Amino acid sequence: VVDTRFHTGAVETHCAYCALQCGMTLTVEGDHSSVEVTPRDFPTNRGGLCQKGWTAAELLQSPRRLTAPLMRDSRGEALREVSWDTALDAVADRIRAVQTTHGDDAVAVFGGGGLTNEKAYQLGKFARVALRTSNIDYNGRYCMSSAAAASNRAFGIDRGLPFPLPDLAQTGAVLLMGGNVAETMPPFMQYLNAVRDAGGSVIVADPRRTATAEQATLHLQPLPGTDLALALGLLHIAVADGHVDRDYITARTTGFDDVWRVATQWWPERAERVTGVPVAAQRATVRALAEGRAGRGAVILTARGAEQHSKGTDTVTALINLGLALGLPGRPHSGYGCITGQGNGQGGREHGQKADQLPGYRKIDDPAAREHVARVWGVDPDALPGPGRSAYELIESLGTDGGPRMLLVHGSNLVVSSPRGGRVAERLAALDLLVVCDLFLSETAALADIVLPVTQWAEEDGTMTNLEGRVIRRRAAVPPPAGVRTELEVMADLAARLGRPGGFSTDPRTVFEELRRASAGGVADYSGITWERIEAEDGVFWPCPSVDAPGQARLFTDGTFPTPDGRARFVAVDHRAAGEDIDDDHPIYLTTGRILQQYQSGAQTRHVEALRSTAAEPYLEIHPDLAAWHGLRDGDRVRIVSRRGEALAKARLTASIRSDTVFMPFHWGGEQAVNRVTNAALDPTSRMPEFKVCAVRLQRVDNQ
Numbered sequence: 001v002v003d004t005r006f007h008t009g010a011v012e013t014h015c016a017y018c019a020l021q022c023g024m025t026l027t028v029e030g031d032h033s034s035v036e037v038t039p040r041d042f043p044t045n046r047g048g049l050c051q052k053g054w055t056a057a058e059l060l061q062s063p064r065r066l067t068a069p070l071m072r073d074s075r076g077e078a079l080r081e082v083s084w085d086t087a088l089d090a091v092a093d094r095i096r097a098v099q100t101t102h103g104d105d106a107v108a109v110f111g112g113g114g115l116t117n118e119k120a121y122q123l124g125k126f127a128r129v130a131l132r133t134s135n136i137d138y139n140g141r142y143c144m145s146s147a148a149a150a151s152n153r154a155f156g157i158d159r160g161l162p163f164p165l166p167d168l169a170q171t172g173a174v175l176l177m178g179g180n181v182a183e184t185m186p187p188f189m190q191y192l193n194a195v196r197d198a199g200g201s202v203i204v205a206d207p208r209r210t211a212t213a214e215q216a217t218l219h220l221q222p223l224p225g226t227d228l229a230l231a232l233g234l235l236h237i238a239v240a241d242g243h244v245d246r247d248y249i250t251a252r253t254t255g256f257d258d259v260w261r262v263a264t265q266w267w268p269e270r271a272e273r274v275t276g277v278p279v280a281a282q283r284a285t286v287r288a289l290a291e292g293r294a295g296r297g298a299v300i301l302t303a304r305g306a307e308q309h310s311k312g313t314d315t316v317t318a319l320i321n322l323g324l325a326l327g328l329p330g331r332p333h334s335g336y337g338c339i340t341g342q343g344n345g346q347g348g349r350e351h352g353q354k355a356d357q358l359p360g361y362r363k364i365d366d367p368a369a370r371e372h373v374a375r376v377w378g379v380d381p382d383a384l385p386g387p388g389r390s391a392y393e394l395i396e397s398l399g400t401d402g403g404p405r406m407l408l409v410h411g412s413n414l415v416v417s418s419p420r421g422g423r424v425a426e427r428l429a430a431l432d433l434l435v436v437c438d439l440f441l442s443e444t445a446a447l448a449d450i451v452l453p454v455t456q457w458a459e460e461d462g463t464m465t466n467l468e469g470r471v472i473r474r475r476a477a478v479p480p481p482a483g484v485r486t487e488l489e490v491m492a493d494l495a496a497r498l499g500r501p502g503g504f505s506t507d508p509r510t511v512f513e514e515l516r517r518a519s520a521g522g523v524a525d526y527s528g529i530t531w532e533r534i535e536a537e538d539g540v541f542w543p544c545p546s547v548d549a550p551g552q553a554r555l556f557t558d559g560t561f562p563t564p565d566g567r568a569r570f571v572a573v574d575h576r577a578a579g580e581d582i583d584d585d586h587p588i589y590l591t592t593g594r595i596l597q598q599y600q601s602g603a604q605t606r607h608v609e610a611l612r613s614t615a616a617e618p619y620l621e622i623h624p625d626l627a628a629w630h631g632l633r634d635g636d637r638v639r640i641v642s643r644r645g646e647a648l649a650k651a652r653l654t655a656s657i658r659s660d661t662v663f664m665p666f667h668w669g670g671e672q673a674v675n676r677v678t679n680a681a682l683d684p685t686s687r688m689p690e691f692k693v694c695a696v697r698l699q700r701v702d703n704q
């Protein structure tokens with residue numbers, strides 16, 4: 001019997017993973033027994049896919065898939081299969097009991113940047129209306145929150161790229177700070193390579209000579225944690241060498257003088273001393289951006305390497321300051337952009353999963369925003385909770401006096417993806433109840449008291465918002481295994497059991513219609529976007545306040561910014577040290593990142609044989625000089641020890657990394673989880689943890 005809710009034949013959809021959301025076609029047999037992935041021509045991938053995309057169908061047929069709720073009655077007992085009614089009754093009973101004893105905020109929610117717009121929106125509403133808790137945040141806090149905070153304060157808006165990705169190929173110069181797109185999103189490389197092949201400049205700043213840096217025209221190799229000093233040095237040169245655009249600064253911005261007062265102290269030799277980037281390379285970078293501006297355009301991009309620091313917001317701000325001084329934002333093929341990482345990293349942060357936000361990218365403490373959203377939700381604005389704790393602060397508070405006693409997790413493997421993983425596991429163990437919705441028994445699900453098996457990717461309809469701010473359609477192509485439910489169903493079932501007000505539809509299109517109304521008038525305005533338009537136009541950009549108008553593909557082109565006075569804001573920031581520094585006990589810098597074959601915490605990609613077989617375990621990238629100092633040879637097992645914990649990996653010797661720095665990817669759990677080592681020092685503005693630099697020592701593990 002064919003289930004007609006699911007498309008068959010050639011189903012046009014998008015990849016299961018990253019924010020590039022490559023277009024792909026799923027060819028589905030009439031009885032849904034087989035699915036084949038082929039790339040399709042879409043503006044972000046133009047027919048390309050990476051290894052992860054090509055093998056994504058394997059996720060749909062994995063024998064390791066969870067197909068029944070799991071539950072244990074007490075810690076120490078094994079998880080056992082139970083019925084949905086038993087599991088949901090238990091969750092609802094515990095919510096009631098915990099909230100009666102400890103108050104509404106004693107139940108917390110942790111969401112994910114991979115959830116569809118509909119699920120992300122519904123989760124924010126579920127937390128505030130059905131649970132009446134302020135404690136909701138999500139793993140996007142670990143992703144691009146620093147870039148979001150910096151963009152908001154400079155431009156009054158946070159959208160990953162200010163133009164469609166193909167515009168990038170038209171520019172004359174790109175400075176990419178801390179991104180390795182050749183591995184994380186390979187189809188992106190065609191745009192950087194087009195710039196280079198047309199005679200333009202592609203400058204990559206990274207402590208490692210990554211596959212992306214390898215293809216650049218210039219590689220800057222700063223010490224981890226010094227990108228902010230580098231940006232200040234570049235601004236100093238831009239001013240000193242006469243490259244700034246004075247007319248632009250006067251007409252379109254405010255605050256330059258304060259920024260210059262800081263940058264004047266960052267003469268190039270000082271910036272070289274702090275960052276290790278030679279003066280000549282700094283000067284070549286600024287010259288390339290200025291020449292690009294004078295020709296086809298110039299773009300400054302950041303990714304997690306620049307953003308995942310306790311000063312990530314200020315680092316991005318310093319780079320935006322550089323872009324504004326050069327007069328880039330709003331010019332054709334020019335400006336500042338953030339390369340968002342998670343599949344719905346952009347949409348995930350717009351609809352209310354964040355502790356301080358309501359749908360439409362509205363501030364939760366803004367009375368007008370509360371009034372508008374409460375009206376859409378049919379509740380009293382005074383009944384809506386206020387701002388909650390940010391992701392890591394929420395985790396830190398679990399099971400403490402006054403902290404949440406119960407946590408519901410959707411779309412996140414936070415034991416692997418959060419910093420200071422040992423501490424995270426401790427806090428989860430202190431809860432009265434941990435509930436996890438997932439596809440597989442992730443490291444976090446394995447710690448849960450109740451696990452709810454939910455649908456994934458090509459098993460459900462919905463929308464995503466890619467790194468360009470383009471809203472796209474994911475289509476249900478394959479029925480989920482029997483026993484699996486959608487997260488919309490889980491939320492509706494729980495809200496009904498709790499007897500809490502507010503409609504919780506299980507139909508994603510109905511949820512999207514409500515999302516449109518809730519976002520209307522907000523910064524991220526989706527009110528003019530319909531599923532029909534997305535289908536007809538193969539994606540619609542936000543903001544889009546009218547069904548009669550096109551979405552706004554390019555921002556700031558009229559010379560104004562969505563700030564109260566229409567001007568972009570320079571914000572004065574200065575370099576400061578990382579959350580911790582090296583010393584005799586921990587004499588080496590560690591930085592972390594991603595590899596081609598794995599995605600985020602690996603909770604999905606480690607279940608795909610083709611990916612697992614080529615990247616089965618993490619490695620520690622180490623310079624041969626540093627390896628010799630430790631008596632390490634290629635392939636040796638090595639223990640990485642920080643002030644918080646330790647992790648194990650195989651040494652991989654390469655001269656492509658700085659000799660004072662080691663690198664380890666973060667896609668694995670258990671003793672291979674590098675986030676057991678990383679530092680939870682938080683950015684004061686974005687509350688982003690410091691994933692990208694900490695101090696470690698290395699120990700060779702013998703007899704392995």
Ligand code: SF4
Nearest residue numbers: 015018021022050053
């Ligand atoms: Fe494209 Fe990213 Fe999927 Fe690779 S993982 S195919 S780059 S969307």
